[in-house]
Amino acid sequence: MNPTRRLATMAALLALNPGWAQDTDATFEPPALTVIVVVDQLTADRTREWAHKASSSGFRRLWQGGVVYGNAAYDHATSATAPGHATIATGVHPSKHGVISNFWYEREVGRQFPSVWDREHGVSPARLAAPTLADSLHSAHQGRAKIFSVSIKDRGAVFIAGQHGKAFWYSVSSGGFVTSSFYYPEGAQPEWLSAHNESSYRQLPAAWELLMPGEAYAHEDDRRHEMPPQGWSNVFPHSYAPAGTRLYYDQLRYAPDGDRITMGLAQVIIENESLGEDEVPDLLSVSLSATDRIGHAFGPGSREAEDNLHRLDRLLSEFLDYLDSRIGPGRYLLALSSDHGMRPIPEYVPGADPEATRIFSRRLIEALNRQLSTGLNTIGVQDFRVVQGLNRQLSSELNVDEDLVTSIVMPWAYFNLAAIERLGLDLDSISHMAGEWLEARPEIARAVPASRLDDCGDDRICELIRNVWFSGRSGEMYVVESQNSFVSADPPVYAASHGSPYLADLRVPVLFYGASLKPAIVDRRVTPRHIAPTLARALGLPLLEGWEKPLAEVAVEPTVTVEPAEPQ
Ligand SMILES: [Zn+2]
Numbered sequence: 142m143n144p145t146r147r148l149a150t151m152a153a154l155l156a157l158n159p160g161w162a163q164d165t166d167a168t169f170e171p172p173a174l175t176v177i178v179v180v181d182q183l184t185a186d187r188t189r190e191w192a193h194k195a196s197s198s199g200f201r202r203l204w205q206g207g208v209v210y211g212n213a214a215y216d217h218a219t220s221a222t223a224p225g226h227a228t229i230a231t232g233v234h235p236s237k238h239g240v241i242s243n244f245w246y247e248r249e250v251g252r253q254f255p256s257v258w259d260r261e262h263g264v265s266p267a268r269l270a271a272p273t274l275a276d277s278l279h280s281a282h283q284g285r286a287k288i289f290s291v292s293i294k295d296r297g298a299v300f301i302a303g304q305h306g307k308a309f310w311y312s313v314s315s316g317g318f319v320t321s322s323f324y325y326p327e328g329a330q331p332e333w334l335s336a337h338n339e340s341s342y343r344q345l346p347a348a349w350e351l352l353m354p355g356e357a358y359a360h361e362d363d364r365r366h367e368m369p370p371q372g373w374s375n376v377f378p379h380s381y382a383p384a385g386t387r388l389y390y391d392q393l394r395y396a397p398d399g400d401r402i403t404m405g406l407a408q409v410i411i412e413n414e415s416l417g418e419d420e421v422p423d424l425l426s427v428s429l430s431a432t433d434r435i436g437h438a439f440g441p442g443s444r445e446a447e448d449n450l451h452r453l454d455r456l457l458s459e460f461l462d463y464l465d466s467r468i469g470p471g472r473y474l475l476a477l478s479s480d481h482g483m484r485p486i487p488e489y490v491p492g493a494d495p496e497a498t499r500i501f502s503r504r505l506i507e508a509l510n511r512q513l514s515t516g517l518n519t520i521g522v523q524d525f526r527v528v529q530g531l532n533r534q535l536s537s538e539l540n541v542d543e544d545l546v547t548s549i550v551m552p553w554a555y556f557n558l559a560a561i562e563r564l565g566l567d568l569d570s571i572s573h574m575a576g577e578w579l580e581a582r583p584e585i586a587r588a589v590p591a592s593r594l595d596d597c598g599d600d601r602i603c604e605l606i607r608n609v610w611f612s613g614r615s616g617e618m619y620v621v622e623s624q625n626s627f628v629s630a631d632p633p634v635y636a637a638s639h640g641s642p643y644l645a646d647l648r649v650p651v652l653f654y655g656a657s658l659k660p661a662i663v664d665r666r667v668t669p670r671h672i673a674p675t676l677a678r679a680l681g682l683p684l685l686e687g688w689e690k691p692l693a694e695v696a697v698e699p700t701v702t703v704e705p706a707e708p709q
Pocket residue numbers: 182433434437639
């Protein structure tokens with residue numbers, strides 16, 4: 142069947158479908174523009190809380206006018222940005238799409254790499270091992286669908302754009318949004334990109350100040366254990382370094398203004414690339430990262446996090462108004478979710494073991510510097526102190542003088558398989574010893590050997606780890622932090638973090654807004670893996686193997702499966 146006819150068939154099938162948007166008179170018409178908004182580190186609880194605030198406009202509008210899945214959570218263990226975005230992009234687990242973490246160790250090269258790293262282009266989706274919703278949209282319309290993705294973080298933009306879309310992210314070293322040669326040949330980048338980079342900062346204030354009087358905030362400003370970025374203290378106002386300096390560009394990532402310039406670029410793309418204007422449906426992904434950086438630096442219970450959510454609420458409200466006037470109400474479909482949740486600053490958790498707050502890694506800063514010099518959003522974690530201790534223990538127990546653990550790139554420990562084989566040692570017993578030693582540390586809850594993942598029984602953590610195991614990328618042992626602990630640099634650069642298989646890190650919003658959706662709040666358990674198949678059905682695209690069933694409140698299954706006769 143040729144593609145035009147396949148679409149005609151799909152349209153005919155869906156036109157016969159009485160359940161589309163629960164409107165019996167509806168004929169199938171895909172939204173002119175589908176928008177995926179991923180707010181980095183936005184928890185499910187905060188989405189609900191903000192939607193119910195009297196002052197709310199954006200969250201409230203989405204909550205009251207959309208289809209809200211109030212009980213959504215990831216079902217994979219490594220709650221981090223790259224696996225989250227790749228899961229939304231592909232609709233499958235990291236064990237299928239291969240993006241097991243933000244970074245992983247590559248044995249052949251002997252070092253860790255960011256998930257978006259590609260030797261030829263610098264940044265690309267080369268490591269993504271599964272097809273995306275965007276890829277389906279691209280092929281169904283023979284490349285005529287416009288697909289764009291923007292984020293402060295490269296890993297927040299690259300995966301949702303798929304193999305054929307265009308991705309843009311922010312670079313501290315060049316002080317603006319960039320792309321790579323994977324998307325545009327050198328020198329052929331769109332003119333609107335440099336125009337936006339030159340103009341967007343001029344509209345920004347000289348400091349991040351409170352939106353409201355201090356008494357209006359529920360959270361204290363001056364708290365211990367916050368770790369503001371360079372040049373800022375833990376109290377408002379947060380004055381930016383002189384515009385144009387590297388420090389200024391760095392500080393913007395830790396402020397709501399970072400989201401403002403990201404959203405500004407999204408609108409520049411909509412207008413300059415004429416998204417949502419012709420009969421071919423387009424896809425735009427906007428990933429907002431300020432919530433994540435602010436949560437890491439000041440903690441999710443900070444006045445900074447609270448002010449950011451007020452500003453995010455406004456930004457979303459303005460964006461919905463913009464879509465209404467530019468695309469038209471009912472002509473766009475928006476999905477909102479997050480890449481992971483968040484846990485509090487460990488020291489603020491009542492009863493938390495003070496010995497178990499952080500696993501220090503003095504190499505983090507070195508990796509961070511490496512990142513900044515290449516312009517990648519790379520935060521590598523290698524815990525050399527743990528590796529050294531583990532090696533000392535194993536060498537003395539086994540009476541060998543070779544390192545048996547090559548690296549720990551959280552959450553995976555990579556063993557020295559070559560040495561283990563050469564020395565005739567048994568991997569299982571080494572795993573057992575390593576696991577016992579790791580689990581004896583207060584900041585580590587579990588150490589699960591990869592060999593156990595085939596037989597999880599009713600061990601939920603084991604199941605969640607199985608969903609992030611990918612051959613050639615995962616290590617031999619998965620290290621689970623204690624509830625109130627996380628991996629940090631030495632000295633630490635972050636106050637709080639996520640990344641664990643605990644529910645606080647896994648629960649995220651999943652909601653849909655726009656098109657002709659009937660508002661609903663649904664309590665059924667869903668996962669962000671439902672987003673790709675649901676949008677695919679709304680766009681009239683075929684469902685891919687391994688996908689969950691599309692969410693019926695948003696896009697109902699066609700009930701008639703009659704092929705129209707071949708046209709003469
Ligand atoms: Zn984060």
